Amino acid sequence: MAIHRVNTDDYHDQLQRKAERLRAAYGEYTDLAPELFPSPPIHYRLRAEFKVWQEGGRAHYAMYRQGEYKKPFIIDEFTVGSELINELMPKVLAAVNESEILRKRLFSAEFLTTLSGDALITLIYHKKLDEQWEAEARALQEKLGFPILGRSRKQKLVLERDYVIEKLPIGDRTYQYKQVEGSFTQPNGEICRAMIGWARDACKEAGGDLLELYCGNGNFTIPLAEHFDKALATEISKASVNSAQENIRANGVDNLDIVRLSSEEFTQAIDKVRPFRRLKHIDLDRYDFSTVLVDPPRAGLDADTCAMVARFPRILYISCNPETQLENLKVLSKTHRIERFALFDQFPYTDHTESGLLLVRK
Incomplete structure (x- = not known):
């Protein structure tokens, strides 16, 4: 068996090289050096998926x-994975190999863990899961x-729950999040905390109301809401919206509404292009948005959303793809200047870079 380990000796140098590349890429728009948020060098990934190789x-x-x-x-070891993932890996594999029912036609195993010590293990099969499998899995x-x-194909068997509960200390309080299997969550827990903390600090004197897309x-909206009079957030995934509603209640937030809309749909709504039934309980005219937070997919903001976002006095733009963020900056830099600039090392030892910008109207 092989051990998946990383060489931590040059982590600092790797991060500095990322920072230099990012600073050079954004040099047309700012003289600022990015604020650096390093990852723990090992055990930083809270989720992992392994294929299962069957032999002999x-x-x-x-x-x-x-x-x-x-x-x-x-x-048999995955040092970039959380300590809990590494603790559970051999236990799960030993049980699978002791049980023909658990092992047969198993082709993937997924681990979802949290900084606060919760975990969910998903076993994925090329067979229908029956009562025998359920009995072995419950044991x-x-x-x-x-x-x-x-x-398995067209089958999801939940024995107890299909989510974990994360508890993140941020500032002077701890926030609780329900994270559902299969829904997006930040993979690097400490970087997630750093991103939220940075965004909160960037918003602490903004006032007015907050809009968040995606x-x-x-994850971001709940800790940021306390810095604003009111907050409105949109998300297209039904599962994520349901989790967000539960997380709002769990954290006692009373000034935040979530609506299930894509960014394109919200742009149409705020421009009064057409009404949306899902917005019937929301009066957009009541909001005085001072700040918009966007954390889009790798494709970045579409042209209409980018133009809509440019109307706001302050834009917090978290990006998992600096190339598309730079494309959007061609538009946004016409009306806004970069006041803060950050690098979040979500995936150490890779070329992947996540960046954060606070853009303020000129």
Whole structure:
């Protein structure tokens, strides 16, 4: 068996090189050096997915290089994964190999963990899950002390729950989040805390009302809402909207509304192009938006959304793809200047860079 380890010795140098590349890329728009938010060098990923390689009547965790999906690399330790993932990996694999029912036609295992010590294990199969599987999985769940979820084609078998509860200390309080299996969550917990803390600091004197697009489960919106009179957030995923509603209640936030709209739909709504039934309880004219927060997918903001966002006095733009953020800056820089600039090292030891901008109207 191989061990998946990373060389931490040059982590600082790698991060500095990322910062230099990012600063050079944004040099046309700002002289600022990015504020750096380093990741823990190991055990930073809170979720992991492993293929299961079956050979000689035994199951093994496997990973593949991109484009080489017939050449598995068998692993038994994953040092970039959280300590809890590494603790659970051998226990789950041992139980799978002790049970023909759990092992047969198993092709993937997923681990979702939290900084606060919760976990969910999902086992994915090329077979229908029956009562025998359920009995074996419940026995494993009892042994591990964490919930097991079974999946196969058109089947999802929830034995206890399909989510974890994260608790993030930020500032002078702790925020609680329900994170549902299959829904997007930030993979690097400490970087998630850093991003929220940075965004809160950037908003602390903004006043007025907040709009957030692409809000997910309320990861940013809930901690930021206290800095504003009112907050409105949009998200297209029904599962994420449901989680956000629960998270609002769990955190006692009373000035925040979530609506299930895409950014394109919200642009049409605020421009009064057409009405939306999902907005019937929201009077957009009541809001005095001082700040808009966007954390879009890798494709960045579409042209209409970018133009709409440019109307706001302050724009907080979190990006997982600086290339598309730079494309949007061609538009946004006509009306706004960069007041703050950050690099969040979500994925150490890779070329991936996440950036944060606070843009203020000129």
